Amino acid sequence: MNLLTTPMARDLKDPSLYFNRELAQLEFNFRVLSQAYDERVPLLERLRFLCISNSNLDEFFEVRVAVLRQQIALGTHLPGPDGLAPADVLTRIRARALELVRAQYEFWNDILQPALGEEGIRFVTRDKWTVKQKRWLQGYFQNEIMPVLSPLGLDPAHPFPRILNKSLNLAVVLKGKDAFGREGHMALVRAPRSLPRIIRLPAEVAESPYDFVFLAGILQQFIDEMFPGMRVDGSYQFRVTRNSELVVDEDEVENLAAALSDELAGRGYAHPVRLEIAESCPKAITEMLMANFSLTEQDVYRCAGPVNINRITTIYDQVDRPDLKFPKFTPRTAPALLAGAPVLDIVREQDILLHHPFESFGAVVELVRQASQDPGVLAIKQTLYRTGDYSPLVTHLVEAARNGKDVTVVVELRARFDEEANIRLANRLQEAGVQVVYGVVGYKTHAKMLLIVRREEGKLRRYVHLSTGNYHQITSRIYTDFGLMTANPDIGEDVHKLFQQLSGLGTVIKLKRLMQSPFTLHKGLLEKIEREIAHAQAGRPARIIAKMNALNEAGVIEQLYAASRAGVQIDLIVRGACALLPGIAGVSENIRVRSVIGRFLEHSRVYWFGNDGNAEIYCASADWMERNLLRRIETCFPILDPALAQRVYDESLANFLADNTQAWLLGPDGGYTRVEPGEEMPHSAQLSLVAKLCM
Structure with missing residues (x-):
């Protein structure tokens, strides 16, 4: 069906009018990664955007993918507004996540590392270590690393150990016999969290102002010292991501803090949901790891570089190069x-x-x-x-x-x-x-x-x-x-x-000025949208502008679709996941959705209703999400002082609608297109606020 030529009478509950929330969240990470690709962004900030996209993906698997897998296992899923079953969503997540991972490592290998190298910031791999560097690193390994390691040979007396969530590990292939006459096959080396994942080489052996080495590279280079008398035929990084959702039946516990403490103790070893392995890892080793974590090939992601790429962000504070970072600013006092x-x-x-x-x-x-x-x-x-x-x-x-x-x-x-x-x-x-x-x-x-x-x-x-x-x-x-x-x-x-x-x-309780979730906020929003519909139907100006982090609540989306049909002009500034699809003929042609990704994380929630010239503006703790409007305690408060209300409108709504350098427009197919200034003057909403308000 062509969404752009859909008839007017289309059912507003039609699942094809709703974009899946998980897939929408995944799309947000592509926009974050695009900041890393943007050459206008300072180099070390581009590194941070790469790491943010990677860290976000970790959390996505720990929470969203984990919940979908639980729903499949328990058979408890009720179709959402998009009508997709969890298995279908996981299939689509797999395809898109593979694209994201591939783009992350291509950026790291082909763009970021060479650009950092030109600035004297190098990640020195084993094949490029000098004799002096290798000697220093061997001493570092023997004195700082090896004493805290506990390599484990796998055999009937040494079963596969518990692997901590998102920890760095090596699968090691061994040949020969140990001191007890045991034949070597497989061993595991777990890197404790106490060890730094990136080590800076000291000035006496460094060949650039900033030379760094990955812990994984050191472990692989000197791994034979952990298995004396045996031959290491290969070592391969891997990392497992586990379900990090805590589940506590609050109706059954007497002390929530104590119950959560008990749950936290086991979070790091909850059910696995993803396996990241080195690109070069042989099939047999991969299958062994999959079997031990009860995962399938669909859960495996091969990495063309370090499996814990988000740890690279630790060098940001170690590198004293203000010219490669965003300019510092001082927030003003009100x-x-x-x-x-x-x-x-x-x-x-x-x-x-x-x-x-x-x-x-x-x-x-x-x-x-x-x-x-x-x-x-x-x-x-x-x-x-x-x-x-x-x-x-x-x-x-x-x-x-x-x-x-x-x-x-x-x-x-x-x-x-x-x-x-x-x-x-x-x-x-x-x-x-x-x-x-x-x-x-x-x-x-x-x-x-x-x-x-x-x-x-x-x-x-x-x-x-x-x-x-x-x-x-x-x-x-x-x-x-x-x-x-x-x-x-x-x-x-x-x-x-x-x-x-x-x-x-x-x-x-009955409140005079505030709206509150889960009691009055959802209803209040629907009523205010309905009021704009009435204005439009009476031929009066009707307008809604709202800024938030995410939008997925089906009732609000359906009401916005109805408002669009009535002629209400609607602009939504949604940083992250948006389940609403704008620009569909007969449904949402009067709705525009944009996402702004920049130096600062857009976090404010602001709702503005034109109300035929008697505009109302609210700030809130709640996004227009099902959980925020129906399952959380949230507050939404009006800005009553006219001068302050105008400030909120100007700085948070009009300003961001005018952004043509860091904004993305959502299309009816769920895809985003970056806004370009064209012949207009470039305008960054965030930078304009720094210039206006900061010292």
Whole structure:
């Protein structure tokens, strides 16, 4: 069927109108890799984009592919909006993932390594080691590497060992007999996580300013020293990726933290989902590994280089070449805070908008610091999804508790891949006397909220910070997000009710200004889209602009299709996976979808509804995804100050719709085309914000 000539009466639930979410996520990684291929990007940043695309692919297999395999094994899959069965999706993933892996290694071998070499940054392979380098590396192997290795010969007394998720390993083919008369066949060498994967050669043996050697190359060169008296006929790198989804039946456990701790202990050895092996690995060795991991040929990916290519990113900080990196910038302090008055006093008089990373996250830290010491502050409540190991925010919350303030923190223990860090965080807070809760059973708490209660002139006043992003100082320098500080009484009361809901038990609450998942946000979005449909049908201007990380919720997509049919003009800025297909005649010809990939990770969620000249603009923690709208605790908050609302519109919507250097347009077939400036002036949304807001 030709989507571009589809009749008007087409059923909006037709599966061919929905792009599969897993395949859409895979397409995002091609756009990330394209940044590595882009010669306009500084060389070491291109290296990082290569590694990001590889790391993203790891997580894709650990989570998305693992879930599909579980669904097949359990027979529990219900077809999604796209109608594809898990087996069909896995087949398509296989084909596209092979293309991505091939492109990654072609870039590494044919483009990046030669370009780095021209700048004096070399990855020296064994066949190019000088005599001096080989001698130094042999000493390094004997003194730093070999003492921590435990090579294992495979025989009935030494069965195939447990292999840790994503760890570097060598399969070794041996000939001859060992000291006990055992005939050599196969052995395994596991590289402990304590060993660096890339070693920089010291100046006395290096022939370039920066000479690096892969750990795998050192192991392969000197592997015979681990098996004295035997002949090594071959050694081959491999790495296994395992299911990293943690499954805890929250209705059956008494302590979520303890249950998660138990699950985390086994995560590194969960069911395998992918095997990466050296391109040169013989068929017999490959089949042996496949058998031990219960995998098939469809799960094997041959690598034309290091199997752990994302580890290359470790050299970024070792190479002191500012000319090969993005220019440094200093986030500005929000203008309203420059006078130096206490933050709470300023927020009492006016709302403050923060646009990260262009404006400093330090304002949020300072807000909590001052609140922790202010004698008028009685209580502080905060949600923490991801914070980092050494967050100053946590230090100030601890200080507030020790200063006698009532401090409640909602820690989301199930934040994927941060579970262990969040358990440590929860323990630290509890030891300081902070009341810690883990949210709501069955729902991840993804909302970003901070509430400060202060006594002023005999009355209590609430101060609020709401955000589209996490309370994490490191990501606040590389993710784009909006934060709002306000003393608006209605918003303060709404946030107070939300914290009561999270820490206690009660019925669904009615909010004045905020929308909340899983109760009112999904319904509210559908109603606001329906309102634009009514405007269009009445001949009035009708417009929707929304920016988010991902879009896959079928109800919202169907409503957007209906709005397009009614004549509503819709622009969507979706960084990652998008299941909606724009440009289909009679269905979505009034919808345009673009993705912007650049220096910073686009993370803000902004929704704008034209409303016949009475525009409304919201920021939110939620993407338009099924999980965010229906299975998580999320907040969506309005920007009520007209000047700040205009800022959000200009900086996050109009600015990104004008981008013609880092934007990609989604087509009706699910493919993306990069936007080129043509005769227009080149415009980068991100760089324009750096120039406008940073120092």
